[in-house]
Structures are given as structure tokens and as C-alpha cells.
Amino acid sequence: MLQKSFKRLQQSLKVTPDIYNDKRFGVNKKNISINALNVISKLQKSGFQAFIVGGGIRDLIKGLHPKDFDIVTNCEPEEIRKIFKNSRIIGRRFKLVHIAFSDEIIETTTFRSGKDEDADSIEVNDKGRILRDNKWGTQEEDVFRRDLTINSIYYDPISSEVIDYTGGIKDLKDKKISFIGKAGDRILEDPVRIIRAIRFAAKLNFKIDTEITKAIQIHRQHLLDMPPARLYEEVIKLFLSGHAENSYLLLKKHGVFNVLFPHLQNSYDEYEDFYIEAFRETDKRYISGKTLNVGFLYAILLWPKVAVESDIANHINFKKFYRTIASVMRKQQMITSVPRKFTSFIKDVWMNQIRFSRIGKKSISFTQSLRFRAAYDFLLIRKSIEPKLSQSVNWWTEFKTANYDKKIRLLNTRKKNRNAKR
Template sequence: MRIPASEHKIAQEQICERADAIIRKLQKAGFEAYLVGGCVRDLLLGLTPKDFDIATGAHPEQVRKIFSSARLIGRRFRLAHIYYGRDYIEVATFRAPHDESAQGQVNEQGRILHDNVYGSLEEDVWRRDFTINALFYDPVSGDVLDYIGGMQDLAKRRLHLIGDAEQRYREDPVRMLRALRFAAKLDFELDGPTGELIYSMGSLLHGVAPARLFDELLKLLHSGQGWKTFLLLEQYHLLSALLPVTATSLAHDVDGQYRKLLQSALTNTDHRLAEGKSVMPAFLFAVLLWEQVHTQMVQAQLKGHPELQALHIAATDVLRDQVKITAIPRRFSNVTREIWGLQARFRHRDLRRATILFNNPRFRAAYDFLCLRANSGETIVADDCEWWRSFQETSPEDRPMLCKNSGKKRRTKRKKTKSVAAE
């Protein structure tokens, strides 16, 4: 069904000029070409698309011949990236149903191994995951193409898998994560089997490559709706498949203190993203894994290990368990370790050590983590959070006196504690 420009909300000036130029050049060369997927969906919902993806009848090699800056990527799913400096527009060829050839293999569980069986626009529609992502837009004619009821599902704010839901999840289990991400981002309901099957099929995620699950986890929790998405992961029993360490911590969180830490961290992350500020994957994992790290650190101390050594043992064990599921790159896990390692140093308030800590490149992240712990109910660090707030607000000239007064207060406090103990 073609929906003319007069009957939808997309305006020409909303279209990325580069994507528009690519489509026009492909059409001029005799190929069908359209905007497709999330960008069309978001434009129809009145949102600003993050990316403008293109689907075309041209094969990747043909796209490369037309555009000198095109690079072909992927083996499982071959497509073209047309570069503009460091930026690029993604161009995918229409896909057809799988066959028995090497280009369309699936494994015994139904998971797609190769996805390079090219087809027509009408065939490509049925290969997409959700109806709301199977809408095409032609910037030349201004028409939206809807072959499968995507416009109706947009109007009803529902997420519906195309075709047999069980087969689609078996083809690619990550679709379950995408379903929850879209539900949180768009505030849509999961329709029938699209949601119901997730409860029984979540174990399929164990067969997904850890590197891919790491990328998907960041998309889920750094989407701007991180806390809402986290709750959906819990609701649909997928948390243990992605974050078993976190799930274990929550199962033993009798007083709700750890849940409060997670909620504060993810809510703050959502606010930062809404304000256009940067976020750190390393900080996210510092929060998600902290409870188990802290628990195992205490256990190691009880066995006689010094505090820093106990932390190192606990961090190594917990990160090793998580990396088996989501392959956290070392450039992130090393920073996560630093954030944890600096927590004990916030207890020191003499000027020399305070200044060294303040000048540490990880100070800000570690301090924010400290205050999240305090705000979630860890009273043991509440005083440290307040003191370090004062240290940052105090001029360099007055910091020596702040540290000196703090030392006096601590000595007085220790004397009172000893006196009460003696009585």
C-alpha cells in the first residue's frame, strides 16, 4: 500500500540530505531505493532519527560501482557503507527468504548463519523483524510504502513480529532484546506471542556471541530509557541471561539497597543522555557488578587478605564471570577496576593524599560512584561523600585548613568511640 505525502507526517526537510542524494542517484541508475526501518518509524512518530538507513535493489557490488566512497562490510549480512569523511550512510540490498545455498544457511536451532540471499522489495518486507520497522519511504515521490500493517501498529502503539514469532526469535535471539528496547524507547506494548514467547525462549541468548551481547547491552541501558529497560529485562526473565552477577545480587538484596543503587545510576544516566552529555560503559559495569565485588572482597578480607588485594581478587573473579556472557573490552574493564579501587582512598583526608586523589583522571567517575553508594543507603560512605563535596567547593588556598580540621574531628570521634567502648 502506498501512502501519499498528504496522508502522513514526514516532511522533505526532515530527510538527511546525504541519504536523499544517495537514493536519487540509485534510482537514476535504474534501481529501487528507499529509506527504511527505524528512521521512517521515528519520522512518523514525530521523533528525530539517529540514522538514515537505505534499502535498495542494487547488490553491494553494484553500489560500490556507483559510489566511489562505498566500502563493503560483513560476511553473515553483506552491505555497503557510503562514507562522507568519518560519517557514513548504510545501504542494504533487499533480502529474500532463505534457501539451501551457502548464502542462506541456518543452523539446527534455526539461527541465521548467512543472510545474503537477495530478492525484491516485497520479499524484503517479510525478512524484517517488526511491522513498525518494515516501512519504506521514497523521498522522490514522498510516498510511504506499507505492505504489512506497520502504520496500523504505529497508531495502536504495539510491537508485533512479522511472521511466525518463534521462528523469528530462533533465527536471531537478539530480536528479544530489540523487542524490549523498542518497547521501552517508544512506550509500546508487546503484542501476543511477540512478548509471551520471550519467557520460554530467553535461554537462546546463551548461544549469542559475547561480543554481540556486550553491544546489545549498551544499547539497552544507554538508550535513554535505561531504568525502564532494566525493569523489562527483569519482567521477561532475561536479566539472568545478560547479567547473571547482577541478577544474583538482586536475589539477595533483602533491604532493597542495591536496587536503589541501580535505579539511581540508570536514572542519572538517562538524564545525562537527555541533556546530550556523555556516559561511560565502565561506570555502568562498576554499578552493575559492585554488589558481588563488595561481597567477595569482604569474604577475601575475612580470609586474611589486605583490603586492596581482596578487592583485586574479587574484581578479577566477578569480571571473569561477566565476560563469559558479555565480552567487556579491557579498555572499559580496566577503568571499572580503577573506579572500584579508588573507593577506599576517599577515606584519606590529609592534604597530600587528598590532592593526589583529586588530580587522578578517574576522580570524577569514582566520586560520582561513591555518592551513588551513599545515596542508596550505604551510610558508611555518606560522610566521605559530603566531605569530598566540600573539598571540591573549597578554594586551593583553604583546603589545608579543611584537611586539618577534618583530622581533628576524626581524632575526637575515635576518642569518643573508645570511651564508650570502655564503659
């Protein structure tokens, strides 16, 4: 099935590429990593083809400064390892080589093939899903193994040639996300391509091709067949790369957010503003270069279910709150696994929400605790849909920055006011 799919692709798409000089797109070679240039140069001097492919050339054409550069070559991994002593072969599903420099790692892959011979190198399951793919081929074959047209453009910075087999240049110009070949077939090969299409549409502010949107509606549930660890990695890319708000809106539009977080669907409308506020703040932190915490992201994503089931907005039942937290975390682990190192952080952020409503002598030590800042930031986001938290937020904002004597005065005043209301 897989080989037939690639054969259809090769028949439907032109084998002769469009070749452009990089001057046509105003490519600035000063924006290319010197390490990437050196790798390409060394491979070519060793008698191999070597190109920049994917996001590196895509961003260069768009006039951007790429953050990293992926290289593709007809040199096989073991041979790359011999040429570059500072490299190592990684991966089983897709074997590739990391060439390490002091300031970056250049990821280098070998052209892959879709030919029938030596099919043992390409492992698929009974649904046609690619499990392992280490059959080497030519550039003409390799292009049909890629998913998005805009990420399937090759660039040789030595000869200054930009090579396009799939209409990726046109899709870049039209600001469109398209798959190479039939969208349904490509998604069945690897359902994570659904998330990739949405992620790049969110990142680049491109529209998604109609054929893809229709295929997503039909095949989105196949995402649940993917390993939870792999979906976890995709969630991180969606929400911690500077386009969290756009990613959320597109995931929701195409019904994919419900698939990744199915137990939240009854809480969406009520917590829409909560998500928007949280993701906007996340994007602001990314743009300003501040650290982003995976645990905080998941605390945001899963909070609506915890809040609704525990009814924390109206009253606090500790046993119910604990049970809800355990249940929500357990269910999510089955879809997008959350590493254990983050689960305690998530639970602390949630549990500390209760401490904001229980002001007393321990409030001073609370402000000095390890997770206070994260819990406070979380409280600020909650305020976006819980106006009654405004008074509490104002009090804690003043309290956390006050010196010890002022903290005592604030606590005494709070106690007097509470007693006066009795």
C-alpha cells in the same frame, strides 16, 4: 528449516502492501538527510529501486527528526560500490555498503531473499540460527526477513509513497511491538531479537505483544548461545541511548537481565534503588548531550556483585576485594565481553571507592587524579542505598572544590575530630 519459515511467513502475510501518500502522516521532508535523498535519487536514476526503511520512516511518521537513515535497494553491493566511489562494502554475516559523506554515513543494504535456491548464500546452524545471509531478492521477499513490524515500513521520498506489508502502521498507532511471523520462530532464528524488542519498547514507550512476552519466557536462555561481543554491543544500545531506566525495568520484568547478568540475581532487591538512580542519571547525561562512558556503565552493572561478595559496606578486606573484582570481571566476559580498554577504568572506579574512606595527605593528589571524577560520581550513586555515606559525600564535595589552603584546613579538622573520638 529457515526457508520453510520464510515460506510460512509469506503465506500468512499479505503480498500486496498498503500504500499511502506521505501527506497522510504529515511527513516533513525537511527532516530527511540531504545525503540520504541524494543516494536514493542516484540509485533510482541508475535504474534501481531505493527506499528509506526502518527507524528513519518510523520516526518521520511519528513526527520526530530521525538521527540516521537506512536505505534498502535491489542494487547489489558490488554495483552500489561502482555507483558511489565514496563507499565501501562491510560485513560478512550481513553484507552491506557504507556510503561516506563529510558529516554522516548512509548505510545501504540490498533486498534479501528467503527462497530455497542458492541456499549456500544463507548459512544457519543446527538450531536454525542465521549465521550468514547474503541471498539477494525482491522487496516483497525482503520484508519477511525483517523482525519488527514498525521497522518494516518502506518509504520512497521521491514518489512520496509509504509502503506497509506487515501492519507496521497500525502497530505504530497502537504503540505495540510485534514481530513479523511467529515470535518463537523469529527468536530462534536470532535470539538477540529478544533484546531488540525490549530496546524498542523502552525507547518508544510501547507495549510488547503478548505472543512475544510468552516466547521470551521460553527462549530467553538462548541469548547465552550468542557471541559475547554481539551481546556487549546490544547492552551498550540498551543503556547508553537515553532510555536506560526503561530498558532496565523491561529487562527485569521479562527475566532477561538475569540472563545477561546471572551472577547478580541474589543482589537485585538490595540494589534496586542503586540501579534506578544510576540509570536515571545516565539518561539525564544523554539528554543533555554529555559524554557517556562504557566503563562507567559496566562499573554500575557489576557493582552489586562486587559489593556483596567483598562486603565493602561493612569492612574492607583488600585481598577479598581484589579477588572479587577479578572473579566478577572474568565471569561477565564469558557472557557480554568487555573490551580491555575499559576494564582498567572499571577497576579504578571500584578501587577508588576505598580511597574515599581513607582520608589523609594523599587525598589532595587523589582529587587531581585522572579517575577521581568518575569515582566521585559513582560514590554519589552509592549514597542512594547507603545513607551512611552522606557524611563522606558532603565532606568530599566540599574538599574537591576547595583551594589548597582550605584543603589543608579540612584535613587538619578531620584529623582532630578523629583523634577526639579515640
